[in-house]
Amino acid sequence: MPNPTAAMLVIGDEILSGRTRDANMHYLAGEVTKVGIDLREVRVVSDDPGAIVAAVQALSAGYDHVFTSGGIGPTHDDITAENVAAAFDRPISVRDDARAILAAHYDARGQELNAARLRMARIPDGATLIDNPISAAPGFTIENVHVMAGVPSIFQAMLASVLPQLTGGAPILSQALEIRRGEGDIAGPLSDLAERYPDLSIGSYPFIRDGCYGAQIVMRGQDGARLEAAMSELAEMFPA
Amino acid sequence: MPNPTAAMLVIGDEILSGRTRDANMHYLAGEVTKVGIDLREVRVVSDDPGAIVAAVQALSAGYDHVFTSGGIGPTHDDITAENVAAAFDRPISVRDDARAILAAHYDARGQELNAARLRMARIPDGATLIDNPISAAPGFTIENVHVMAGVPSIFQAMLASVLPQLTGGAPILSQALEIRRGEGDIAGPLSDLAERYPDLSIGSYPFIRDGCYGAQIVMRGQDGARLEAAMSELAEMFPA
Numbered sequence: 001m002p003n004p005t006a007a008m009l010v011i012g013d014e015i016l017s018g019r020t021r022d023a024n025m026h027y028l029a030g031e032v033t034k035v036g037i038d039l040r041e042v043r044v045v046s047d048d049p050g051a052i053v054a055a056v057q058a059l060s061a062g063y064d065h066v067f068t069s070g071g072i073g074p075t076h077d078d079i080t081a082e083n084v085a086a087a088f089d090r091p092i093s094v095r096d097d098a099r100a101i102l103a104a105h106y107d108a109r110g111q112e113l114n115a116a117r118l119r120m121a122r123i124p125d126g127a128t129l130i131d132n133p134i135s136a137a138p139g140f141t142i143e144n145v146h147v148m149a150g151v152p153s154i155f156q157a158m159l160a161s162v163l164p165q166l167t168g169g170a171p172i173l174s175q176a177l178e179i180r181r182g183e184g185d186i187a188g189p190l191s192d193l194a195e196r197y198p199d200l201s202i203g204s205y206p207f208i209r210d211g212c213y214g215a216q217i218v219m220r221g222q223d224g225a226r227l228e229a230a231m232s233e234l235a236e237m238f239p240a
Numbered sequence: 241m242p243n244p245t246a247a248m249l250v251i252g253d254e255i256l257s258g259r260t261r262d263a264n265m266h267y268l269a270g271e272v273t274k275v276g277i278d279l280r281e282v283r284v285v286s287d288d289p290g291a292i293v294a295a296v297q298a299l300s301a302g303y304d305h306v307f308t309s310g311g312i313g314p315t316h317d318d319i320t321a322e323n324v325a326a327a328f329d330r331p332i333s334v335r336d337d338a339r340a341i342l343a344a345h346y347d348a349r350g351q352e353l354n355a356a357r358l359r360m361a362r363i364p365d366g367a368t369l370i371d372n373p374i375s376a377a378p379g380f381t382i383e384n385v386h387v388m389a390g391v392p393s394i395f396q397a398m399l400a401s402v403l404p405q406l407t408g409g410a411p412i413l414s415q416a417l418e419i420r421r422g423e424g425d426i427a428g429p430l431s432d433l434a435e436r437y438p439d440l441s442i443g444s445y446p447f448i449r450d451g452c453y454g455a456q457i458v459m460r461g462q463d464g465a466r467l468e469a470a471m472s473e474l475a476e477m478f479p480a
Contacts (some may be wrong), residue, residue: 010282015265015269015282016269016279016280016282017269017273017279017283018266018267018268018269018270018273018279021266021267022266025255025262025284026258026261026262027258028258029255029256029257029258031258032260033257033258034315038256039256039257039258040285040286041256041283041284041285041286041291042250042256042282042283042284043281043282043283043284044265044281044283045280045281046280046281051280079434108351109417135333136401216260
């Protein structure tokens with residue numbers, strides 16, 4: 001049986017103007033190749049409705065799987081979701097499950113779920129959500145198209161949860177913990193933890209918020225109990 | 241008047257399999273943006289005749305300029321030239337001017353212009369050559385499509401000679417000198433030279449050949465006399 005085929009669609013003016021260097025294409029190419037999916041084509045288009053709709057329709061019809069990156073954030077030029085919906089002639093609106101995920105995320109941080117952020121809860125009818133352990137706002141799968149974020153750490157986390165569904169592999173579970181300390185303080189204990197849990201993939205995604213350093217620690221693995229155990233240890237090391 | 245539009249076509253299985261990380265897209269995006277050309281779309285396709293022909297035809301019809309990278313080397317999987325020719329329904333064969341360039345290059349190095357290398361002299365009827373100051377084998381322009389090498393240093397040199405023709409800017413001249421010394425020996429004198437010729441762009445492209453270190457030094461600029469002067473100084477510093 002020939003390998004399943006895939007295409008990627010990168011969406012964003014910032015790539016085409018040279019302001020940002022795309023990192024997701026190379027990552028996706030490596031990951032799908034590992035699991036026996038042939039990446040056959042990549043297209044990069046601008047934040048233009050007609051270009052997005054045409055590319056989604058062409059690639060969805062031409063390949064078994066399509067992965068998109070970019071254009072699902074809170075700003076006015078993030079127009080991927082509605083144009084993927086349009087490509088499949090589906091309505092799109094704020095969906096309760098996506099809204100609940102965002103509300104919980106921002107509540108926990110004392111931040112407002114304002115209109116801009118609520119844009120990220122707009123999901124085409126019939127799509128299934130893709131988990132975002134880094135910053136909550138979900139991606140989604142509609143037909144054979146997997147719509148994911150452009151930020152590389154989030155793109156990678158979303159891809160990790162999507163790929164096993166396509167290949168019939170064991171699903172990858174993930175948990176995240178936000179630690180309000182600099183990575184220099186976190187690195188040592190985290191490295192010890194990673195050594196004791198070699199079956200888990202542990203990533204650290206630093207941020208600066210309100211002038212304070214912090215990092216989102218994301219753990220992924222196939223064994224939920226191991227994930228719980230490691231996450232509990234981490235939480236004890238760094239009490240809130 | 242709106243800016244001219246452009247698209248890029250990256251050709252090569254090695255990009256899609258994740259073996260090689262493409263560097264030319266980001267470079268091209270930055271360069272065309274600087275001169276007021278809008279890069280609107282990029283496609284990456286595999287070494288597949290049908291995919292190359294279809295992409296060349298679609299992009300050539302859709303945009304003012306098309307830049308391709310990859311697939312013009314000496315090996316059997318370098319099939320860009322014949323498929324760009326096919327896209328425009330033009331015959332392709334070894335052309336005398338391209339053969340003469342290659343013959344001079346390999347003669348000077350005591351290397352044979354064998355059948356594999358001669359493949360790189362195949363040029364579609366009616367195309368104009370694009371200078372390759374690094375490794376001689378030319379690119380070519382046919383209609384609005386500029387066919388260039390995938391190796392980043394060569395892609396960049398070819399682009400430097402093509403872009404001024406598109407924008408009406410002064411043409412960029414280039415000269416190259418091969419120095420059979422390690423870059424560590426070359427760097428100091430080269431840096432002095434670059435300071436005294438700030439109007440020239442001077443690049444160093446290292447290689448290892450027959451177990452010896454060397455570097456191809458490429459100079460580019462708009463003033464031929466200045467280029468000659470700098471090149472003569474360089475040749476005196478490093479006699480063959």
